[in-house]
Amino acid sequence: MTVDRNRQAANGRGEPTGGRRRLLFRRSRRLVSLTIAAFVVYIVGTFIQVLVVSTGDESAEASGVAEAAIVLGAAQYNGRPSEVFKRRLDHAVELYEDELVPRIVVTGGAAEGDRYTEAYSGLTYLIRRGVPDEDVIVVDDGASTWESLAASGRVLRSEGIDHVVLVSDPYHSLRLKGIADEIGLDALVSPTESGTPLRQLVRETGAVSLGRIIGYRRMVNWIG
Numbered sequence: 071m072t073v074d075r076n077r078q079a080a081n082g083r084g085e086p087t088g089g090r091r092r093l094l095f096r097r098s099r100r101l102v103s104l105t106i107a108a109f110v111v112y113i114v115g116t117f118i119q120v121l122v123v124s125t126g127d128e129s130a131e132a133s134g135v136a137e138a139a140i141v142l143g144a145a146q147y148n149g150r151p152s153e154v155f156k157r158r159l160d161h162a163v164e165l166y167e168d169e170l171v172p173r174i175v176v177t178g179g180a181a182e183g184d185r186y187t188e189a190y191s192g193l194t195y196l197i198r199r200g201v202p203d204e205d206v207i208v209v210d211d212g213a214s215t216w217e218s219l220a221a222s223g224r225v226l227r228s229e230g231i232d233h234v235v236l237v238s239d240p241y242h243s244l245r246l247k248g249i250a251d252e253i254g255l256d257a258l259v260s261p262t263e264s265g266t267p268l269r270q271l272v273r274e275t276g277a278v279s280l281g282r283i284i285g286y287r288r289m290v291n292w293i294g
Contacts, residue, residue: 116282117275123247124240124271129260132170136258137231138207139171140222142215142238142246143178143188151191154239157262159192162237163199165260171235175207175226177218215242216249216290223253235260241270245278249286 139162144155151159165171174196178188189210196206209225212218219236226232233256236246240261250257281289 113275113279116279117271120241120244120271120274120278121266123244123259124261124266126243127260128258129165129170129235132165132235132258132260135233136171136235137233138173138175138226139165139235139237139260140175140177140219140257141192142236142242143176143192143218146178146184146186146188146191149186149191149194151188151195154264155188155192156195157264158237158239159195159199161260161262163196163201165235165237166201166205173205173207173231174201175209175222175234177209177212177222179210179213179218214290215245216253216286219246219249219255220253220287223250223255226255232256234258237261239264239270240266241274245274245281245286248278248281252286 141158141162144158145152146155159176162171162174166174176189176192176196178192180187187210189208193203193206193208197203207222207225209218209222211221222234223232226234232254234250235258236243236250237260238246243259243261246259247257277289284292
């Protein structure tokens with residue numbers, strides 16, 4: 071009896087050691103379950119946002135507001151844009167010809183071994199499409215979306231421009247808006263009419279989910 075009373079006194083509330091451990095275990099398990107549930111809700115919510123934003127086009131709001139369209143670079147082959155890049159460039163030309171934007175920014179550096187940058191191949195393509203070279207701004211710094219947008223922002227702000235339309239594939243839209251907000255650009259998105267594969271939606275969901283938590287710049291530094 072004396073031993074039992076001493077154990078109860080040692081447990082503070084008069085609760086046996088085994089019972090207290092079970093209580094702590096239940097609380098810990100409940101906390102883990104709530105954390106997992108919150109994480110799942112966050113990921114699913116982000117996926118829905120990525121999907122919904124990918125179906126939107128804000129170019130109608132650009133008239134009289136946007137000062138340039140920024141075309142995110144994609145692969146090029148010896149100075150010739152890939153089909154993905156062409157779709158983006160063609161869409162920017164449509165915005166330009168519809169007088170929604172007065173200038174076009176082409177972005178993208180060169181992969182190892184390339185003779186031309188993505189930005190340069192974009193410039194030559196736009197000129198062939200009839201866009202005057204004085205209306206094209208070439209930004210060939212950056213090996214990632216964040217770096218390309220950050221470099222574009224620096225160039226545009228030096229010319230007093232901060233209202234832009236971002237042109238890329240649909241699944242990029244939400245992440246582009248997040249990056250633009252992070253670097254201080256007032257941005258609308260106007261994606262191409264290409265499809266949105268589930269694989270890309272899942273990838274973007276992961277990128278947006280992480281970028282919102284740690285920041286898009288830090289995410290690039292961590293994972294490239």
